[in-house]
Each structure stands twice: as structure tokens, then as C-alpha cells.
Amino acid sequence: MNTMKVSIIVPIYRVEEHIERCARSLMEQSYRNIEYIFVDDASPDKSMARLEKLLTDYPERRESIQIITHDENKGLPTARNSGLRVANGDYIFHCDSDDWVDECMISELIAVAQQEDVDIIYTDFYLSFHTNERYMRQPEFKMPMDCLQGMLCGSMKFNVWNKLIKRKLYVDHGIVFPTGQSMGEDMTIIKLFCKANTVKYIPNGYYHYMQTNPNAHTKRFSERQLVEIQRNLEDVVRYIEQHVAMDLNREVAYFKLNMKLPLLISLDTKMYALWRNWFPEANLFIKNNPAFSLRAKFIQYAALKRMDWLVKLYNQLVIRFVYGIIFR
Template structure:
């Protein structure tokens, strides 16, 4: 099973050697390594080439591409998918790294289960050390898992730490949207799972670095809020078109209500949010939830109604949203 490991590179001079070494030390042999230099301003690519030189048996499997202009993570990940040739793909951020058997274990489960996507456990890396393993969602019902993901903030929508059959993207027209560089995972995973069967393993397959203060997850800006709302809009438009039976209408509405809730909580313009999101609630409950979140009702009261509506859908189920 040929696996393409897809790695964007931007401003990671301190971390890229650790990342690349972990990739080249994988026990699985049939790997294509694709790196895209998104016009990084530092020496990341020089460091990467130096590491490649220390792994002569992997050198022929490595391609380093360069963007003509800085494009952002969404466009870079899409280029990586377009350029890949493996039956399967996995995404690795260049400040993160993998344990040696990560790809081997994910491939073994995919071959055993026949699933389109396999999740693994992961561990957080901070200046204080490495966390215990954070397990993937343990449920076996992919439809239930997708419903929980659409709700937001219950199960993880991360793109990394998973192995995918490449045809999930290429065969279903699932593309990342240029300019959506924050919360892009939600817009992608919510569409991929509409078509995918899922399996999981509890072996750690990914080390997620919380050390890089320059990463997207360490900052929240107006640009990021707009990107998040555009991501939600991609999901809303997709399900409006494709979920003709309304199977996911309730969790989709909970997710869009959560977007309004986040906007209200951080003080972003509700008018701009409505123009970007374009969400019209369905049914009296969600019309009331949206009206309270958008209106002059005290935030705590509006949030309490939203949480009560979500509780009716998820019950006491626990997810894996540890990010």
C-alpha cells in the first residue's frame, strides 16, 4: 500500500529536522514524501534538504515543491493532494512528528478493516513533556461520528493523525478552499466522512507539538474568525446540496448555532458573521436558539438554551475533542 505523506513547510526552521527524521524513519517502506515550501522566510528548506541527505535510501521518495507565492495552509494542502500519487494519504504538520510505526499500524488496520479512513491516538508535546495518549473516538458508527462532528467541539475534526484513501478527495470533488487557513479541518472532515467508512486504533500515531508559538492554533484574530465562518459556510452549502433526506439536519444546525455562539462570545460583528455564514435556522427550537444568540438576551441564558438543545442530541456521549 503506497502512502503519500503530505507536509506543508512554512517558518518551521526549529522543528522541520525532527519532523523529517521521524518520517524517514518510518517502518513502512512504500512511502512518497511530498513537501511544499510555501515561500518560507527562514531556513526551513535548507534544513530539510540536509536531513534528506542523511537518508540516501529515502532520497528517491522525496519531492520538495515550491509555491510561487505564499498561499496559506488550505491551498498548500490542496496542492499536496493534487501532486500525490499514493493510494492513501496522511497529513503531517511540519512542527509535529510521528512514532516509527505510525504509518505501518494505520495501513495494517486499513487493510484489515477495509475502511476508507483510519484514526489513531495522539500525544501532545509541550515544553513540560509529552502527554499520555489521547484516544480517538471509540464508537464504530460512522454516521453517529459524523453527526457529532457536525455539532462541533465534541469529536476532533483534525486532519492529521489519520490515514485516508486518496479517492475520498479526488473521487468526491472534496477540495480545500484557498483562503480558509483556520478551521479548514472542519470544512474537510465534515465532507470526507459523508462518503467514508471509518475505523480506528488506540496506538499513538502522532505527536502534536504545542511548542510553536507562531502556529495558527496559538493565535485568534479577526482573519481567523472570518476563516472559521467561511469554513462553516462550506459545510452548510455542502449539506444543503447533498443531504437531501435531511439525515444530518439537527447536528448541522447545532454546528451553525455554535458558530453564532462563538461569534457572540468573542465580540465579533454579528452582522458580518451573518453575511459570511448565511445560516437560516429550521424549526421553532433552532429559530429560538439563533434569535437568542443573535439578540440582546444575556449571553449566559442564550448559551444555556443552546447547550440544552445540544444535550438532547448527544445525550451523555463523550467525544475526543482534546485540542
């Protein structure tokens, strides 16, 4: 059960309050054949000092740990790529350094990988708030193209951190994360599904994704972040058009709608105007996306009709109540 090696890549930047819980959950995995790659992205706080002190508690893991140091902060995608360059595991798992995982995670995922020789395994996960958690169930798909359509429609998440992926997919197809384009870098996972032959869904949550921002229910984007989202989206759409034979024009329209929807989860009415300017050709597909809830359709149609006051009221009353009280 320990014949396959798993490379866990952990970028580190300004996480001194969280790195100990994250690292302990990784060190205490029941699976033994793990290669740990911590990437210090020039973190200015005490994150690395706390990590190095903690690692002394696990001398049996010492030979399996690599620490890569960036001379300057290069961003999350570059940190992931630095880890990928030195990884030599059969499978890759990405873990963000402010999150944590269950100790049985790698053991249970790799057992399926070894038994069925799967390219990508994906699971459910938890959204973790300060006082409680929300279980996030994913849809079960049998084929990579079904997953691809699910991710484009929005029924399946394309996050990097709830998936175990064969390193061979990255290497054989030259897939890397977008250097210098941090916002939306998770979209890179979509490219890997374009090249996968087999997938497997495990209906269990192992990964705890920490919502550290108390205002996470509304979105605030800088000019640079908005540009990065657009560039990454356009890059992924081009990749799909070049590497996938089937017609996904409708699903790509859904994808554009999903990627600009966070602009409406905001109290800034300027974001609503920007929503109208982004990919207006996709607006024709709002009512057709089966993955959109009635609430999602409601705020999009309100924005489309320039009823910005209604979109703002929705955010004030509904989003703040749900995420500010129930899931805080």
C-alpha cells in the first residue's frame, strides 16, 4: 500500500497563524511514502521559523522533506511551479498553507489510485469558518469530459486542493500554473482534465478550506486582480478550444458567466457595471445553465436590467446573513 509516492506541494506566504495546524495534519498522514515540498515564497513573517521548529517533532519524516526558498515573493502560481519542478512522486497533491487535512486522506486516495490506476481523483471538502464548517459535496462523474463540462457549468469545483493528480499529466503535456497571474490560477486544473483518461470521485471530505476573511461573503478586486482573472480565463478557453474535440461553446458561455458572477457578490456598484462589460455574449445563456440556482439567476438578471439597487440589497440582506451569521 506504500509503493506509490505522493508529492505534497505547500506554498508558504504570511501564514504564521495557520502553518502549524497545516503542517501537523500533513506530517501525521497515515500513508508513509510521501514527499513534502514546502515553498517559502519570501514570507516576511514567522511562518518558516514556526514550520522548521514543528518539523523537528517528526524526525521520521525528515528525509522526505524539501524546503525551497524564493529570494523574492513571486506569487502562488510560481510557488506551485517551483514545487512541481522538483517533485518526483507518482501523484501530486496541492495543499494551501492555511488549510488542513484529515490524517487518512492520502492513504484512502492512493488506495483507489493504486487499485484502479486513475489519472485524477477528486473528493468532497469542507469550507471551514471560525466556529463551524460547511460540507461541500461534489457531483459524481465517471469520465473526464463529464467533469470538464461540470466544471465549466459550475456544478463541480476546479480547486487545486481536493484532487490527487498523476504527475505524468503535468509533465507529458507541459501544464504549469500561470506565472505572475495569481487570480484564477486554479483554472489550470481544467487543462489537466482535458488530458486525463480516467477519473474517480470519492464521496468523502478530507480537506478543510479555511475562510480566514471575515468579509469573504463579498468580493473586492483590485485592477490587477481583475486583469489576471480575465487573462487566465481566456487562456483556459483557448486551451479547451485547441485540445478538446467536442463542441463546448455552450459550456464555455456558462464558464464565463460563472467566472464573472463574483463581481455581483459585492457591495460596490462599480462591479455590477463591470459585470455587464465582461463577456456580454455569455448573458444569453443565464437561464439555460442547470447549475445556476434561482438566486444566481435572479441577481444576474437584475444586473442585466441595470437594477443595481436590487443587487446591492440582495448582498446586504441575504449574503451577509448567511455568511456573516450562519457560517462565521
